[in-house]
Amino acid sequence: MWKTKEIAIPKGFNFKLTAKSHGWYDLAPFRFDDEAGVLFYVFTDERNGKAIEAKISCKGKRLLIDLDTSLPDANPIPDLVRHILRFDDSIGEFHTMAANDENLNWAATRGAGRLLRSPTVFEDMVKTLCTTNCSWSLTRKMVENLVAALGASSSSGSRSFPAAETLAAKDEKFYREVVRAGYRSSYFVEMTEKVAAGTIDPEKWLDPEIPLEELRKEIKSIKGFGEYAVDNLMKLIGRYDGLALDSWLRAQFYGKHNRGRKCSDKTIEKKYKRYGKWKGLAIWCDMTSDWHDPS
DNA sequence: GCGTCCAGGTCTACC
DNA sequence: GGTAGACCTGGACGC
Numbered sequence: 001m002w003k004t005k006e007i008a009i010p011k012g013f014n015f016k017l018t019a020k021s022h023g024w025y026d027l028a029p030f031r032f033d034d035e036a037g038v039l040f041y042v043f044t045d046e047r048n049g050k051a052i053e054a055k056i057s058c059k060g061k062r063l064l065i066d067l068d069t070s071l072p073d074a075n076p077i078p079d080l081v082r083h084i085l086r087f088d089d090s091i092g093e094f095h096t097m098a099a100n101d102e103n104l105n106w107a108a109t110r111g112a113g114r115l116l117r118s119p120t121v122f123e124d125m126v127k128t129l130c131t132t133n134c135s136w137s138l139t140r141k142m143v144e145n146l147v148a149a150l151g152a153s154s155s156s157g158s159r160s161f162p163a164a165e166t167l168a169a170k171d172e173k174f175y176r177e178v179v180r181a182g183y184r185s186s187y188f189v190e191m192t193e194k195v196a197a198g199t200i201d202p203e204k205w206l207d208p209e210i211p212l213e214e215l216r217k218e219i220k221s222i223k224g225f226g227e228y229a230v231d232n233l234m235k236l237i238g239r240y241d242g243l244a245l246d247s248w249l250r251a252q253f254y255g256k257h258n259r260g261r262k263c264s265d266k267t268i269e270k271k272y273k274r275y276g277k278w279k280g281l282a283i284w285c286d287m288t289s290d291w292h293d294p295s
Numbered sequence: 296g297c298g299t300c301c302a303g304g305t306c307t308a309c310c
Numbered sequence: 311g312g313t314a315g316a317c318c319t320g321g322a323c324g325c
Contacts, residue, residue: 133304138319182318187305226305247303 005065007078010087012095014111015039015058017292018085022284024116027127027140028147029161041084042160043077043119044152045069051154056081068155086114089238094278098285103256107285112292115284117236121202122195123161124236129184129191129224131232131246138180145179168196187224194222205237212241231280240280243268252287 009015019025019039025032029042039056054077055066065081082088091113098104098113107113118124130142150166151159167188175185194200200222205215215237219230231242243249245265253268254260272279272286 131304133302134318135303135320137321138303141320176318180319183305183316184318224305228304 003067003069005067005078006062007065007082009058009061009063012111013085013087013114015063015085017110017112018114019056019116020292021112021115022288023136023139024118024127026136027130027143029151029159030116040158041119042151042154042158043080044160044163046076049152051152051158051160052077053154053156053158054081056085080119084117084119086117086238089114091281094240094275094281097275097278098282101282103286103289104282106289110292112285113281115235115281118161120161121205121233121237122164124233125191125195125202125222126161126167126188128229128233128236129187130181132184132224132226132229142179142181149174149178164192164195167192184224187222190223208238212239215239216242235280235284240278240282241276242280243272243283244280249283249287253283256287 016037019032024030025039029040031040032038033040037057041054041056043052043054044050045052053068055064057064057066063081063085065078067077094113095108095111099108118127126146127139127143130139134142146167147159147161150162150170152162153159170189170192172185172189175181175188179185179188181188195202200218204210205219216230216234219225219233225233227242228244228246231244234240234242235244243265245268250262250265250268253271254262257271258267268283269279272282275282
């Protein structure tokens with residue numbers, strides 16, 4: 001039995017631009033149906049550990065959340081949806097700056113800049129580690145393997161993202177042979193054990209009061225998190241100070257702003273310096289301006 | 296089908 | 311602080 005919940009969207013919110021803001025919509029348990037304009041996600045019901053599939057779509061000024069189960073009115077899923085779509089993010093300052101930039105005014109006009117994220121920082125950590133040093137197809141495969149092997153099953157058979165404790169119970173052999181994580185396997189073991197044991201608490205990183213450098217240092221101390229991975233995770237947390245430069249982003253920059261010729265990372269930094277704490281969002285919106293159809 | 300080469304980001308050892 | 315090499319996988323390519 002499906003049950004629909006409705007919530008009001010914030011002013012200037014663009015559902016499709018947010019859902020497809022970066023590749024996360026393509027990683028399990030997310031899925032996006034372009035034709036229908038529906039974002040799918042499989043949540044975990046904290047009460048019993050069962051999976052709940054949600055279909056999220058937008059109708060006028062309302063967001064519709066269709067759940068494949070009947071839940072009590074006080075269920076947490078609408079709040080989690082607000083979190084993943086970043087309803088409460090205040091990016092007006094970024095839009096004000098972008099409005100005066102010929103490369104970025106599209107973002108201000110159309111309401112881009114909210115980057116889709118997972119319900120937990122932990123899930124974003126795992127996925128970020130899966131993006132390091134490999135093709136996108138391998139990233140998809142690793143996440144898929146993880147969810148298929150350890151996720152809880154919904155009534156329709158789709159699977160949710162496993163909890164840290166579930167991942168921590170697995171050894172390096174599992175990550176190597178089932179997830180196909182290769183040399184990253186030992187990083188997964190170390191990271192998930194630390195989270196499950198409470199040695200690190202990723203959810204606390206959402207606190208905007210944590211000093212930037214302190215946060216950066218803590219994430220950087222985790223094996224497998226270098227410059228790119230730290231910046232990427234921090235963007236998802238809501239800190240856009242780092243550019244999260246990877247080979248794709250660099251190549252895009254060379255093509256758009258340097259006549260296809262390579263240049264140093266410092267030159268790239270210089271281009272977005274005026275955006276200050278928003279520069280990570282600025283380069284991302286600049287480099288993805290041709291991703292989205294005008295509708 | 297098989298073998299080889301390459302891209303990708305981070306870590307570690309070394310200078 | 312900077313650099314080189316190793317790590318591992320999937321995809322592209324040539325045979």
